Amino acid sequence: MTTPNEGRTAAPKQDRRSERARQAIIDSALDLCREQGLARTTVEEIAKRAGVGKQTIYRWWPSKVAVVEEGINELASTATDFPDTGDIVADLRTQMVGVATILSSPSFAPYxxxxxxxxxxxxxxxxxxxxxxxxxxxxxxxxxxxAGEQGQIRADVDLDDVVELLYGPIYYRALLHTRPPTPGQVDEILRLVFAGLAPA
Structure with a gap:
């Protein structure tokens, strides 16, 4: 017969073991992608490096891609959040610099x-x-x-177009390796885009 305290501690220990395994799998998948690319990374290699069986991975994810996506989501979660200080240009700059920073970081090569x-x-x-x-x-x-409701940008713009104008140049540099995305690039993007976005 167990005591009440013993009953309460059994599940958290299991949860801790599961979380350690989950994190080991994600870290292994991202590391392998950084070393050799997504195409050459296999579930077998991820399992071996993480010290788990393949069945453990497939119990939690349907594929290696799903593991990598979850890892990228966790890495980018706070770096790409949007602040709301009431100043749309300042808030976009904060968020876009975060995006530029992670896209130029070797740790985000799997993305x-x-x-x-x-x-x-x-x-x-x-x-x-x-x-x-x-x-x-x-x-x-x-x-x-x-920002449109607050009169900080024109009300007649297509917001999807604006998002593409803001982020397209950053992804262009990152994907084509023309130049690294930088905070200076973000400043220039915002200057050019808001010349057309500013209310009349």
Missing amino acids: LSLIGAAQDDPELARSFLDGLVKPRVAAARERLRR
Whole structure:
């Protein structure tokens, strides 16, 4: 017969073991992607490096891509959040510099690998858009919508177009390796875009 205290501690210990395994799997998947790219990374390699069985991975994720997507989401979660100080330009700069910083960081190479792989894989493209891109586009649209209500940007603009104008140049540099995305680039983007966005 167990005491009440013993009953309460059994589940948390199991939870801690599960969380350690989950984090080891995510870290291993991201590390392997950084070393050799997404295409060459396998579930077998992830399991071996994480010290777990393949069945453990498949119990929690349907594929290696799902593991990498979850890892990228966790890495980018706070770096790409939108502040709301009441100044749309300042808030966009804070968030966009965060995006530029992570896209130029070697630790986020798996994210760029996902974008490349999605070009030839419609299922991956849908998963990538739904899990990583669309929530952040929605957050950008919402922040811009509030700025429009406050009279900080024109009311007649298409917010999807504005999001593409703001972030397209950053992704262009990151994906084509023309130049690294920088805070200075963000400042220039905002200067040019807000020349057209400012209310008359």
